[in-house]
Amino acid sequence: MKGRRQAFPGDEPADVQIHLHRRYHSVMESCRDLQPLVTAVVHPVDRAALEAARDAADEGLITPVLVGPRGRIRGAAEACGIDISQWRMVDARHSHEAADLAVKLAAAREAGAIMKGSLHTDELLQPIVARSSPLRTERRLSHAYAMDTAGYHKWLLVTDAVVNIAPDLEAKADIVRNAVDLWRAFSGSREPAKVAVLAAIEFVNPRMAATIDAAALCKMADRGQIQGCIIDGPLAFDNAVSREAAEQKGIVSPVAGDPDILLVPDIEAGNILAKQLTFIDRADAGGLVMGGVVPVMLASRADSLRTRLLSCALGVLAAREAEGRRGE
Missing domain, CATH: 3.40.50.10950 (Rossmann fold)
Incomplete structure (x- = not known):
């Protein structure tokens, strides 16, 4: 009938995210x-x-x-x-x-x-x-994407998705340092940047190199070898960007749910993540090679x-x- 909305099985209101590009x-x-x-x-x-x-x-x-x-x-x-x-x-x-x-x-x-x-x-x-x-x-060069998506509450840096293929611990430390420099440059903040070191799981597994590197980076930050940031990891992507997911896993962390920087384990993970945020989530994105x-x-x-x-x-x-x- 004209002017009448037809109902379908399972019909529900759409989830809408508004991106104002502010x-x-x-x-x-x-x-x-x-x-x-x-x-x-x-x-x-x-x-x-x-x-x-x-x-x-x-x-x-x-x-x-x-x-x-x-x-x-x-x-x-x-x-x-x-x-x-x-x-x-x-x-x-x-x-x-x-x-x-x-x-x-x-x-x-x-x-x-x-x-x-x-x-x-x-x-x-x-x-x-x-x-x-x-x-x-003295630094290794690395790339960082600054990304703003409607699904996250602030800028999010993703690094490194372009330059370093399979970075070792030393390279990852420089990748973090470069990303922190970029974050300070455009955020204007002098508070420590929050860095989440991504892996497939949120606990250290000796058979997974990304988790070992994450633990080492945390200790390097604790000892002042990497400055200007708070690092936590390993963190899976969900409990890195979602406080609710972190709480469900019992993770107590100043970074989980509120990172400024996501350090990916390798170039494939970073490239896929950055392009997914850009082409599916329609994030505003810009990138630089730093270092x-x-x-x-x-x-x-x-x-x-x-x-x-x-x-x-x-x-x-x-x-x-x-x-x-x-x-x-």
């Missing part, structure tokens, strides 16, 4: 009064790379320096109607040379960040992580405009935080 807008707003970060955009020879640079420049986040084959860059810009006349261009014969030149620009302080263009991530990172690289520090002299922004063709801009905003804030530490 945390995303707060991060963007925190960059409004900062100077654009001079950023070497590596091999931007297609529409996606040039649009990413243009959009970030339009938002006042970066001043692009286009590093790559001059003719291809100009041709791509003309094809998609992007005016690049106001940006510096550094000519390179190919993508390998473009990555090398971006490293030299950053080392010479002619760029405060590096941004991925139309090349593979490993090709971009190779000259950055090389033993002879002037951008290396080097300058932050590295890894834009992807599949990334949304919001993701690209958030990654650049995180780079601006991370560079400011690093500059502040150097001045202390």
Whole structure:
């Protein structure tokens, strides 16, 4: 009958989550009064790379320096109607040379960040992580995603889902340190970050290396070997992000149900988790490679405009935080 709602067996009200993107807008707003970060955009020879640079420049986040084959860059810009006349261009014969030149620009302080263009991530990172690289520090490089989803009450960092394939204990310690630096940069908080070390279970099992590493990381934090954070683990994903799940398991922890950072056991777990949050939960997400002299922004063709801009905003804030530490 017209105007009458038909009932079906098992028909129930839908669960609705509303994502207002307030945390995303707060991060963007925190960059409004900062100077654009001079950023070497590596091999931007297609529409996606040039649009990413243009959009970030339009938002006042970066001043692009286009590093790559001059003719291809100009041709791509003309094809998609992007005016690049106001940006510096550094000519390179190919993508390998473009990555090398971006490293030299950053080392010479002619760029405060590096941004991925139309090349593979490993090709971009190779000259950055090389033993002879002037951008290396005592830290291992690692990637962290900052993620905001309607299903969680604050920003959540997921690390490392991009760079380190099967990190050992020493690498995981640096991954945590890098993530804490990023968290401090965009959260503005000087309280200790809460780090949950993920595993399949929440107790130590000698046959599961991830649980042994988790226990060791906790003790390293207790002894001051990893600073600026509270670490707990091993924690399964449910009792890491849900206080109710933790209570049901009898877990008493200042981290469980309220982590700022999720440390994953390996790249597969991190990659799956980050993409699930992005493509199914529609999280706002931005990511950086940290641990080097300058932050590295890894834009992807599949990334949304919001993701690209958030990654650049995180780079601006991370560079400011690093500059502040150097001045202390």
